[in-house]
Amino acid sequence: MVCKARAWNASTEILQKKAEIIKEVNAGESDTLTYKVQGWRQSNGELWRVNSVIGFKDPMLGPFENASWITTQITYSLSSSGTTSVMTLSTKSRFNLFSEPDAKKIRIEENSDIKKDSGKT
Numbered sequence: 001m002v003c004k005a006r007a008w009n010a011s012t013e014i015l016q017k018k019a020e021i022i023k024e025v026n027a028g029e030s031d032t033l034t035y036k037v038q039g040w041r042q043s044n045g046e047l048w049r050v051n052s053v054i055g056f057k058d059p060m061l062g063p064f065e066n067a068s069w070i071t072t073q074i075t076y077s078l079s080s081s082g083t084t085s086v087m088t089l090s091t092k093s094r095f096n097l098f099s100e101p102d103a104k105k106i107r108i109e110e111n112s113d114i115k116k117d118s119g120k121t
Contacts, residue, residue: 033061033069033089040076040083048074048085056089068092 035056040047052071059065069089077084 031064031091032072034086035089036084036086038082038084040085048087050074053092054089064091
């Protein structure tokens with residue numbers, strides 16, 4: 001994975017973190033499933049919804065058998081044989097975001113050229 005430093009001088013630590021997040025997101029995008037289930041509703045009576053976390057137990061998934069999945073797309077269908085829902089699912093890592101910097105780790109340096117309350121930033 002190659003991460004380019006921008007005009008601001010990013011540290012190696014920041015670039016490494018960015019590369020790890022990009023790697024996880026790309027892996028999450030490749031881990032998608034499509035399931036067709038009978039009905040439009042879950043066992044609790046609610047409609048299947050996009051952005052819901054769902055646990056599927058499918059022995060065909062191997063190491064992902066007990067993983068939590070997020071619904072990214074749902075298609076409801078009605079035909080003479082009844083109602084069905086086709087769901088596209090992705091792993092949670094696809095939706096990882098860059099975390100905010102920790103305020104305790106940010107160091108603010110005093111600039112003697114700027115006088116207090118001078119309006120300069």
